[in-house]
Amino acid sequence: MKQTVEEAARIEREKVIQELHVAYKMHKDPKHYIISNAAIQKYAVPLFKAGAGWQAKQSPWISVEERLPENNTVVLTRGAYGFLICQLSSLGEWETGANVNKERLGITHWMPIPSFDEILEANKDVPERIKEKGK
Structure with missing residues (x-):
């Protein structure tokens, strides 16, 4: 328990x-x-x-008990099979391209997949940090 x-x-x-x-x-x-x-x-x-x-x-992870992603939005999920890229269908079912038993996905959490621009923005200071480390 x-x-x-x-x-x-x-x-x-x-x-x-x-x-x-x-x-x-x-x-x-x-x-x-x-x-x-x-x-x-x-x-x-x-x-x-x-x-x-x-x-x-x-944590960037959102519990499926808290809320679900919008239908047909591709997200990263965490569950019985580990991490999978899935989307929630308009029928409320998780869909994935992987060959897994969909009834046993056991998805507990999800998070949005950031866009390339969001990734660049979040890491814009990396070159400066690398430069500082090299000194």
């Missing part, structure tokens, strides 16, 4: 609290322990969830 972000956050919070207990046994500073424990209890889970949300937005 897949772990939710809330479950992962609680597990990480408990790890930090255990580390705090170990530190308390060494330093025996109850004031520091009480303040730290309260801060961890209050902020750890929301901060973990915020970080997970931020990280999810950094």
Whole structure:
């Protein structure tokens, strides 16, 4: 079963609290322990969830559960066969030129394929970086 972000956050919070207990046994500073424990209890889970949300937005991959591409738009997909170039037909079925079992594609994510101009724009600083590396 897949772990939710809330479950992962609680597990990480408990790890930090255990580390705090170990530190308390060494330093025996109850004031520091009480303040730290309260801060961890209050902020750890929301901060973990915020970080997970931020990280999810950094990926160019779009979950098929979130949304699907427009019909007949060619996209890069990720699924049971690895990465395939596919398009979603007007019937809502994934189509690919590969000889695969279409019922078992298991596509979980997709991303638009950038145009050549977009690739050039995203990499326009590469010659300058190469030049800088050579110095």
